Amino acid sequence: MSRFAALLILLAGSLAPRIMVGQTNPVLRQAQEAYDSLDYGNALQATRLALQQPLNQEDRIIAFELLGFTYGALDSTSQAVRAFQELIFLAPDREPSLERVSPRITSLYASALGQVLVVRRVTLDSTAFLAGSGSVPVRFYVSRLAQVSTRLIGTGIDEVIDTTTLTGQGRMDWTVSAPDGRPLPAGTYQIIVTARESSRSEYSSEPLVVRVTHGALDTLPHLDALPGYQEQPEMVTPPRDWRPVALALLYGGLATGAFFALDDGELGSGAQTGMLVVAGGAVAVGLGLSLRHPDPRPSETNILYNRLLRELLTRRNQEIAQENAVRRSRVLLTVTSVH
């Protein structure tokens, strides 16, 4: 092959996306092709050969995975488990796909996982909560029973924030607070989960990078009126009132009756005119007042109701002001996982 052609191949290999397994290592690629062709013997040989060569991290992962698959296909259980153990140490979160791999391979992988101590799948659900009244869950998986400690590293802080003993799925609720109880400053932090089985068996996860930001709580708006309640009119127009004409008839009638009881007319009838004029005038005025639209009158019930509404509204706004004062003093923490 000419130098120019070789150079072209190298250039193409470096610029094209890694869509093929083991593209950087031809031996490993050969091993993959042999495995795909069900030539397990050649696949095994090629994989061993590849592992003797300098490989990058990703190729080593692929190599041990291929080794485990091949040994599993060849029914070499112990070798398969050993290969999977190496794979687990290199990539704890990598698992064979249940849809693409046979159950036998999956069980060998699970067996390997149970024989080594690793911490895998350390995750954090991004969330937001008030400082001092919430937490964010940090989840992880420990392959064997071990003492698990969670360590937090950041600006001005490097300490163990949780210890427990467990195997399998674990969870730590992180309150994002400093030892003195105050919320952690905004910034980037690392969470490392370490499992310790004995003084000689310990595994620490890759750091989980999280970002903590501070925010302010929204304050509550002041109310102009209580929801669902309306003030009632304090002056109401009562229904037509016949009281004026009734009173005029009563007074006028009694006075006229008393007059005619006292005055027998023997001294002339001159006094009668005045009596009738005044009594008639009173009745006419009373009738006119009864027929006109009544004057609006204050409604005691509505006045008391409105007064109560205003007191409740004032009290509610005072409560809102106090709540807002508390809200302004509180910190809204937002924790996100940085990938």
Add this chain to the structure above:
Amino acid sequence: MCLLVATLARAQRIEVSAGAVAVTNSEVDSTRQARGPGLGIDARMDRGRWRFEVQGVTASLDADFTVQPDYAVHQLVASASYFWEPGIRAVGGIERRFVSPDFAGQEVGLVRLGLGAETRLSSLAGIEARADWLPVAWFSGGGGGGFSLGLGLGLRVGSATGRVHGLLEYSYERIDRQVNGVPSPIRFSVTRLGLGTRL
């Protein structure tokens, strides 16, 4: 004096009113009935449960028959009322009536005791009534008062808190005078239409 009145006005309620009056006076029998127009003034002061009132009337009366000459009558009434319930009062007063020329009619002096009631018909008008017993009567021509009664009916049109109001009032007295055992009754009435104001 004006300053004194103004100062007093601020301490209690004082009203004055004036208007036209129609007076009838009849003595002994219907042939001696005289009637005519005139003027009347009234001043009233309300202080706490008390009311003090002074009224003056002057009128020129024309007789219906020649047997009775025409004459002028002048009346002064001073009374005091005590409200023991809102709108209900006991009234006591004195009344003096003068006639001119002399002997054209009886001059009368009376003591009046009575009861009064008043109420608001609405925010724009009020009505009041009065019934009096006249226990003591004096006459220029002598004789005694007998059992004498009086009554009154009044209408006031105007807001209770307003400064100006109109009034239409009627007062009536029946005095069963007897001279040497001979009945000589007297009937006296005043109808008044006027305007009042609150100081």
